[in-house]
Amino acid sequence: MAESDAAFEEREGSCGGAVIHRKMELPEELAALQRFHGHLGVYVTLGLRMGAIGKRRFGHYKGLKALVEARPEPPMRCVLDGIQFSSGCTMGKGNIALEPASEPAVTFEKEGRRLRIVLKPGWREKIDGEMAKEKEIEQSVFYYEIPESDVFEVHDG
Ligand SMILES: [Zn+2]
Numbered sequence: 001m002a003e004s005d006a007a008f009e010e011r012e013g014s015c016g017g018a019v020i021h022r023k024m025e026l027p028e029e030l031a032a033l034q035r036f037h038g039h040l041g042v043y044v045t046l047g048l049r050m051g052a053i054g055k056r057r058f059g060h061y062k063g064l065k066a067l068v069e070a071r072p073e074p075p076m077r078c079v080l081d082g083i084q085f086s087s088g089c090t091m092g093k094g095n096i097a098l099e100p101a102s103e104p105a106v107t108f109e110k111e112g113r114r115l116r117i118v119l120k121p122g123w124r125e126k127i128d129g130e131m132a133k134e135k136e137i138e139q140s141v142f143y144y145e146i147p148e149s150d151v152f153e154v155h156d157g
Contacts (some may be wrong), residue, residue, distance in 0.1 A: 047082020
């Protein structure tokens with residue numbers, strides 16, 4: 001019950017709203033993310049980018065685990081759906097978990113190898129300061145296209 005209430009609140013609250021139909025042509029992958037998550041936003045898009053780094057490094061999700069860190073409510077929590085979308089680690093398969101934290105991050109682990117992805121300093125503050133529901137499409141496109149090395153630190157270990 002609590003979970004469905006939270007999902008409803010997200011759709012109606014600061015993170016969500018109805019899916020906005022605009023003439024702007026979305027990249028196909030972002031359009032698919034929008035269908036999956038219900039709307040777009042900065043954090044779900046950053047999650048897609050983080051999951052893509054993990055997928056590229058480790059390949060197939062078999063044997064892959066993801067530990068996601070985020071605030072336990074949207075909008076930051078939306079990073080979890082983006083990571084599920086692109087990494088293949090999902091709640092259903094039981095190979096992804098969420099740990100409460102103040103900054104979004106993910107640690108992938110496969111066959112004893114680990115990869116941790118965090119935002120570079122200053123981005124979280126910038127994102128939270130600029131977030132606006134009426135801009136969620138353009139902000140998603142921005143964070144979909146920004147070079148990984150501009151926004152993420154990737155640590156092997
Ligand atoms: Zn969301």
